[in-house]
Amino acid sequence: MNPDTSPLGLANLGPLAQLRAGRLPERLVRLLAGLWLYGVSNALLMESGLGGSPWVVFHQGASLHLPLSLGVIMILVAVAVLLLWIPLRQMPGLGTLANTLLLGPFTDANLWMLDTPESLPLRWLCLVGGVVVCAIATALYVGAQLGPGPRDGLMTGFARRTGGSIQRVRTSIEIVVLAMGMVLGGTAGVGTIVFALCVGPITQFFMRYLVLRLEAPTEKVSAAVS
Structure with a gap:
């Protein structure tokens, strides 16, 4: 298997090659739509009150041991995760930068528009919707092949x-991150477990249909920059 291409057709292009790979307007729309939906997902999960994602649990746990705000810790964790990209030879790109700069504001905007449901069935609907929307959002913005976010x-x-x-x-990453967050003292709920176990399979499903496979000329560009 080519180490620079995933089984789903995700090519590991450098930043400039990503922009030159063709169909850029369509890919930019997919990127922005995916990040907006990611913000919708975050808001739905938070408003459900049934537990945040494993990464949120980890950030909360780390905040108990560091004299820093949750926002600063999220930035530091993102930097640390980017360092793990080096041995994986994962290439950053416009999508990586967009994820870093836009995901927070998109989440805040959706939190402002959504109200916390009072009934338990509606809270569960928010939870399930948040997990499914997160999977669609991930497949959309990662499938645009403009570089994924740090995580x-x-x-x-x-x-x-x-x-x-x-x-x-x-699923493996979510479980490991969740375990680390709980060891640090982060608060998990039933929604956290549902997210950790379900988001991987659902993301895998949508990736099959939403990854924008690049044309043959792009693959030559990929080989040239490897």
């Missing part, structure tokens, strides 16, 4: 280098 890049990097499925790799 999703860890997923795609491991999947490409090991030949494993997105489902297994993402």
